[in-house]
Amino acid sequence: MPDPIFSDLYRDTEHLIWAPTEQVRSRGRQRTRRTRVAAALTAAVAVGVVASGMVALGRHPDAAPPPVPPATVDATTPGPTPSPSGSAAPTPSTDPGPSRTAPAGPPATSESPSARPQSRAVPAAAMLQLAxxxxxxxxxxxxxxxxxxxxxxxHCANESPSLAVRQVASRSVQFDSPSDYLVERVTRHSGTSATTVMQRVRQLVTGCEPVQPGxxxxxxxxxxxxxxxxLVGSEIGGVPSRWIxxxxxxxxxxxxxxxQTTPAEARGTAKSVASRLCAGTDAC
Structure with a gap:
């Protein structure tokens, strides 16, 4: 009598229609080819991944994986243990001790142009020009x-007042021509001494007592x-001279x-001189 297991199997497959042998073999060969192709593709992908990693390492040989930050541990400082007697325990001193901060240096001084003393020299632009x-x-x-x-x-018998009243700077220039020469001297005076100089010019002229008659x-x-x-004029020994x-x-x-300069001619020169002086003073 056949085994019950085989009897059941025979009964379940009795009415099945089996495919021809050649068709079964063809399906087996197709499955084998698909398995081989999948294995080849898997191997190719694996080789590509490995090759990419090698190229990346070749470009950055010194690159290292980022360090793993250490675990943070919150340390808890234990509080002071109460004294058995009930009295408070002495608190440790919190005095940080002598400061190690470097002593402050001297205050910085301003070096702006306004902090520097202004030059008192007479500039060349304040002098008369050839033009x-x-x-x-x-x-x-x-x-x-x-x-x-x-x-x-x-040539004056009396003593004349000085015109160098608190003079701090001076500049001179000379202009020569085939027939004559002109000379200019510009002086700078402290405070209001320039006004005093003009007063003394008048005193010098009007107070002069000529030594020689004429x-x-x-x-x-x-x-x-x-x-x-x-405009000042003189005649000494029969020789006339002019100054402004x-x-x-x-x-x-x-x-x-x-x-031979006349007052009208001197006025034009004086205006040119005054205009040039403005280049050396802020009073204009």
Whole structure:
């Protein structure tokens, strides 16, 4: 008698229609090919991944995996243990001790332009220029000879007042031509001393007592330009001379002119001198 298991199996498969043998073999071969193709694709993907990793390591040989941060442990500081006697335990001193902070240095000083002292020198721009004179003159800074009004005072019997009242700076220039020469000297004076200089010019001229008869010193014209200006004329030993004095702020210009200069001509020169002086003072 057949085994019951085989009897049941036979009964379940008795009416099944089995595929032909050749068809079963064909399906087996197809399944085998699909399995091999899948295995080949899996191997190719694995090789590609490994190759990519090798290339990345080749480009960054020193690269290292990011370090794992250490675990943070919150330490709990135990509080003071109460004294058995009930009295509070002494609290540890919290005095940090001597400070180690470096001592503060000296305060920084301002180096802005406004903190520096202003220069008192007379700038070249405050002097008369060739453009202010007739054609034919040449300019030089080599001033020669005794040309100033102060030199003429040696022909006065009395003592003349000094014109260098609190003088702090001076600049001179000379203009030469084939027939004559002009000289200008600009001086700077402290405070209101420039006004005092102009007053002394008038005192020097009007107070002069000529040593020789026939010599003279006089004010020929005033208010010629600038804040104050005078034209001074002299005749010493029969030789005439002319000077103009022009004040602008704390600057005073003294200029030797041609000995035939008239008050009208001196006015034009004085205005040019006053205009140039404005380049050396903020009083304009």
């Amino acid at each position: 202010d004179l007739p054609r034919g003159f040449e300019m030089t800074t080599q001033v020669e000879g005794d040309w100033s009004l102060e030199y003429v005072t040696q 010599d003279s010193l006089s004010i020929m014209a005033e208010s010629l330009g600038g804040a104050d200006a005078v 004095f022009v004040r602008q702020g704390d600057l005073v210009a003294q200029m030797r002119l041609d000995h």
